[in-house]
Amino acid sequence: MLAANSVVLIASIGMTLVFLIGGIDLSISTVISASAVISGLAMAATDSIFIGVLTAIGVGFSFGLINGILIGFFGLTPFITTMATQLIARGIAFVLSQGIAVQGTPYGLMDFGFLSFLGVPAVTWIGLAIVIICIILLTQTQWGRHLMLIGSNRNAARFSGINVRFTEISVYCLSGLLAGIAGFISISNLGNAIPGVGDTLLLLVIGAVVLGGTTMNGGEGSIARTVLGIGLLSVLISGLNLIGIPFYDQLIIQGVLIFIGTWLAMKLSARRH
Amino acid sequence: MKSTLNSIISKQKWLPIALANMVFAALLAIVSPVFLTLSNFQSMLIQSGVTAIMAIGMTFIIITAGIDISMGAILFFCSALFAQLLQDTQSYWLAFSAAIACATLLGTINGVLVTRFKISPLITTLATYSIYRGMAIHLTGAQNIPVPREMGFLGNGKLFGLPVPIILLIVIFILGVYLLNHTRLGLYAKAIGSSARSANESNLPVTKVTVAVYAIGGMVTGISALILLARVGGLQSGIGIGIEFTVIAAVILGGTKLTGGSGTIVGSVFGAFFLVLIDNGLNLVNASPYIYDIVRGSVLLAAVAVDRLSAKRQESRLIQIKKQRLEHNHATN
Amino acid sequence: MLNDNNTPLLSFRGLTKSFSGKTVVNGVSFDLYPGQVVGLIGENGAGKSTTKNMLCGLLEPTAGKIFVNGQLVEKNEGHVHGISAVHQELSLFGALTVAENMCIGQLPGSATKINWKKVEEIAQEQLDFLGIEIDTSATVESLGAGKQQIVEIGKALLHADKVLILDEPTTSLTAVEREKLFVLIDKLSTRGIAIIFISHFLEEIYRVCDHYIVLRDGTQVDSGLLANVPQRKLEEMMVGRTIDNANVQHSQPHGGEALRVEQLSSADFKDVSFNVKQGEILGIAGLMGAGRTEVAEAIFGLRPSTGSVYINGVKTENRTVDSMKQLSACYLPEDRRTNGLFLNRPVRENLSAAAIYRFIKQGITKLGFAGESHVSQKIVNDMGIAIPHIEVRVDALSGGNQQKVLLSRWMATEPKLFILDEPTKGVDIGAKFDIHTKIINLAKNGAAIVIVSSDLPELLNVSQRILVMRRGKMVGEFQREAFDSVKIISLAASSNDKGEGR
Incomplete structure (x- = not known):
């Protein structure tokens, strides 16, 4: 459970950062798939986990870079741009894998999937480490401050001498990179690289972010809130599983929760100010 | 000459996609002899019907600066409800009317939520997407349900020598064009998308119109659902997944902007045609079906990039005009 | 009827x-x-x-x-x-x-x-x-x-x-x-x-x-x-x-040339040339749409232009807001809600946005913003910004306090040249007086100041020299001794070009 969550968790961190700068990255879901597939193929060819990790990160980063350049440099709309790269990434994942799970992942990877420390799976530790690194990046560095300010008011950022382009491109790169890591972790969770692994995650990822109260307008929200949103969602899901609620009813409850959560977060934010 | 062409294109935003359709079709005709046959054209039209009909509804929503991510889920819900009701009651009329009514209702709920809670349409319909899909599976218990063979009439049958889906598309197209261009609803929808503030200040029925466009989106999705169900031959779990993105792609290819205010039905229908044309072309060269997504994504990117470039050129032309005017002013002073 | x-x-x-x-x-x-x-x-x-x-x-x-x-x-x-x-x-x-x-x-x-x-x-x-x-x-x-x-x-x-x-x-x-x-x-x-x-x-x-x-x-x-x-x-x-009776104690301009603009041209203005000395307050009058804001933006590289801009006698190339900041120049935009303030962020972050490095003491980790609150609080006190605490969102502030926040943000970069675009638009009388006092003191301390304003009494009151711009062109210049509101207005609004006051 926790292990599966770290895929969503890592992807949601990327989405949170993109939301905070006032954008959206719909491609996260299928970039997870694409990097899983390509990484799986690379590992099948070389039998090296290290190369697999590098490949996954590289693929994710490349997609992020493409998104970032199109949005930050050429000024295309984030929604359409990432919708298009979402399609492209999915296509690549399916073409390269011929639509089936990639075989031949190294044995060591399964061991890694079962590895745990202090009773907590290693992948969860990785997720936590990424959370902490990103929180530091966002709240303790100038880059993070610039990100928040651009999300709050892009024009004012430009008029204050903040490098809007660089920050914007880099945030999409980071979001892609995190999707790449999430893709790799999905292989270690499932034992295989599945071409459709990320497709259904988009709802969960955006759901977790908005449930945490980070709005799409930019400049308002935090990673900690997203972690809270994920916590809420996963407690809910495991609770519902426990009492035997079928997955389709869980979908209904999730939808309602996302809606009510967003609404409450909006009300609370309005009241605070 | 060039400037008149530019002004025509800037007013008739569907022209570029129409031209793209023609050029690409001509190209395919040269490459493949099969392409130019009547049956191929008919099958392409039928193929594009589902997306095109939904794109007409989506155009209204996007014109008000909204979006409906839940369309695929409405499509699925509607198919499930229809298949289930038909299996249980054997009554076509009941199943038909219930399915269409329900689709309209689900669209209306989207509209009410968007206007009442003021949460962005994207998030709102993302939430209802999850809810509607869950409800649909709940309804059928995650079963695949076949529909009777005679349902095929709606998908492949002919009326007055024309395939039924094409007739439906034509009817909805005409209604859509009329609604957008000749009724208050259409004008108000454009006004709301152009400036929500001005719409409120001018006392336009913003809530009513917004709810109405989402309801229209739901209703046409219901019709599309039945056509698709008839063509597929039964309810399958994957129906409608991701179709909202194809529909949005069709609308955007048709020259409608996500920022709202303007857009054309013709453009969206041509956009849907174009997507099918691409599929057809890939099919003719025996490409892997998995490549379709890559090509679609690239086409979409190319379309918005071209649009962006032409907007930039327009901008620099305006600056040039301004400069000339300034020179002129100083010369006369 | x-x-x-x-x-x-x-x-x-x-x-x-x-x-x-x-x-x-x-x-x-x-x-x-x-x-x-x-x-x-x-x-x-x-x-x-x-x-x-x-x-x-x-x-x-x-x-x-x-x-x-x-x-x-x-x-x-x-x-x-x-x-x-x-x-x-x-x-x-x-x-x-x-x-x-x-x-x-x-x-x-x-x-x-x-x-x-x-x-x-x-x-x-x-x-x-x-x-x-x-x-x-x-x-x-x-x-x-x-x-x-x-x-x-x-x-x-x-x-x-x-x-x-x-x-x-x-x-x-x-x-x-x-x-x-x-x-x-x-x-x-x-x-x-x-x-x-x-x-x-x-x-x-x-x-x-x-x-x-x-x-x-x-x-x-x-x-x-x-x-x-x-x-x-x-x-x-x-x-x-x-x-x-409105009387302002001006200091004499006491230094070299802080800014010189030569033959600056773009789509909105043509052949604009002027200069400002250190310690001088220069007003630029004109009607809305005369191209004043566009000139200011061009000086800071926010819109394309041709011509030259010299800061302290040194010619600038490829200007950006950031490179101008390095040269100790700053620009306060006219529309503070659209181009100036980060409305849903706290006052603290709005103050430090242009010069965060001057607010913080970074340790070896180069992380964190230690000292930011302290410096922000000090600025708030010094500038007389009336807020309960520095974590208040800027959109909760009055127009006057918002403008003071914006001015403070740029004062924190310790600039030697200010270009202020409509610095008191939508600001109440009290805050207006405060801002004028601040501007005059800045000039006394040697800063060169350019004020673009549609509020002529303000320009007459604060500036030592006034340039008049009309339809993208500089059309007149008045020294303080020769200030005449009627002449300035008629020059700014007239449709012929007599070159009055030159």
Whole structure:
């Protein structure tokens, strides 16, 4: 459970950062798939986990870079741009894998999937480490401050001498990179690289972010809130599983929760100010 | 000459996609002899019907600066409800009317939520997407349900020598064009998308119109659902997944902007045609079906990039005009 | 509608409006007869907009009575009584055509069939009536600001054609467009429409109005026939003090040349050249749309231009806001909500946005913002920014405090050159005085300051030299000894080029 969550968790961190700068990255879901597939193929060819990790990160980063350049440099709309790269990434994942799970992942990877420390799976530790690194990046560095300010008011950022382009491109790169890591972790969770692994995650990822109260307008929200949103969602899901609620009813409850959560977060934010 | 062409294109935003359709079709005709046959054209039209009909509804929503991510889920819900009701009651009329009514209702709920809670349409319909899909599976218990063979009439049958889906598309197209261009609803929808503030200040029925466009989106999705169900031959779990993105792609290819205010039905229908044309072309060269997504994504990117470039050129032309005017002013002073 | 000239079209008695106990308008009374053009004048925050909103039915008065044709109106609903208003922010739809915009409130035909022919006719008739040639099938966004204004007036008059309220209608117009608007107002008045013209440009008031109402701090100072009062008297009534007494202790410019601009040209201005010395306050006067903001933005690389800019005698290349910051120059944009402030972020972050490195003491990790709060708090105290604490979101602040935050942000970069664009727009009198004092002190400490302002009294008060810009060109220069508001205004607004004052 926790292990599966770290895929969503890592992807949601990327989405949170993109939301905070006032954008959206719909491609996260299928970039997870694409990097899983390509990484799986690379590992099948070389039998090296290290190369697999590098490949996954590289693929994710490349997609992020493409998104970032199109949005930050050429000024295309984030929604359409990432919708298009979402399609492209999915296509690549399916073409390269011929639509089936990639075989031949190294044995060591399964061991890694079962590895745990202090009773907590290693992948969860990785997720936590990424959370902490990103929180530091966002709240303790100038880059993070610039990100928040651009999300709050892009024009004012430009008029204050903040490098809007660089920050914007880099945030999409980071979001892609995190999707790449999430893709790799999905292989270690499932034992295989599945071409459709990320497709259904988009709802969960955006759901977790908005449930945490980070709005799409930019400049308002935090990673900690997203972690809270994920916590809420996963407690809910495991609770519902426990009492035997079928997955389709869980979908209904999730939808309602996302809606009510967003609404409450909006009300609370309005009241605070 | 060039400037008149530019002004025509800037007013008739569907022209570029129409031209793209023609050029690409001509190209395919040269490459493949099969392409130019009547049956191929008919099958392409039928193929594009589902997306095109939904794109007409989506155009209204996007014109008000909204979006409906839940369309695929409405499509699925509607198919499930229809298949289930038909299996249980054997009554076509009941199943038909219930399915269409329900689709309209689900669209209306989207509209009410968007206007009442003021949460962005994207998030709102993302939430209802999850809810509607869950409800649909709940309804059928995650079963695949076949529909009777005679349902095929709606998908492949002919009326007055024309395939039924094409007739439906034509009817909805005409209604859509009329609604957008000749009724208050259409004008108000454009006004709301152009400036929500001005719409409120001018006392336009913003809530009513917004709810109405989402309801229209739901209703046409219901019709599309039945056509698709008839063509597929039964309810399958994957129906409608991701179709909202194809529909949005069709609308955007048709020259409608996500920022709202303007857009054309013709453009969206041509956009849907174009997507099918691409599929057809890939099919003719025996490409892997998995490549379709890559090509679609690239086409979409190319379309918005071209649009962006032409907007930039327009901008620099305006600056040039301004400069000339300034020179002129100083010369006369 | 029959209307003898003895009954006022609209009259109001003792109009008063309070918001949560604070009275913003107190006892405004006037009788408005057909064909009259009344100037409603006062400084920013004097209560003009609130009065307007009560008259057009957007706000319900706390006290006072409104009569239309001598009949007491219980609940004023503006257009129902023939009163319409054109607000500063136009309520037009950019993507719709001129005809659609004008008729959208009352579309001819049924809900399911709009009579487009009739729509065209109505719009064309209205435009003919206004005597302006605009293509009714053009989209509004393709029109210039002046024509948009006319479309809005036409739209307003379609719904209510007895009393027209125009709120600062000239702010975004070019000089030619302004003149066209004035001709139109004259024409409407001869047809018996009563007009309330809100402005703080007295020249405009004298040009179009016959009566006046002066507001100051929410109360009606005076009203009457415009022909009976000289402009100086009106100004004094607006400001509440004798203007000549406004006295500022300037220091002498005491250094080298801080900024020199040579032959700067772009789409909005041409061959602009000027310089500022260290310790000098230079005002740039001109009408809205004269290209002043564009010049400032070009100096900071925010829009493309040709020509040269020298900072402290050194020529600059590839200017950006950041590179100018390195050269100790800063620019405070005109529209602080759109281009200046991070509205949903706290005051602290807004203060440090341009110079975070001056706020923090970084340890070896180079992480965190230790010291930021401390420095921000100090700035807030020094600048007299009235807020409960530095974590308050900036959108909760008053206009004056917001402007002080913006000024402080840039003062924190310790610049030697300030370009301030409309530094006191929408700012209350107290904060305005504070900001002026700050500016003068900055100059005394050796900073070079350029103030772009549409508020001429402000420029006359603060600056040592005034440049006048008109339609993208520098057209005049005045030294402090030769300041003359009438000359400056006429130079800024005239349509011929005499090069007065050079």
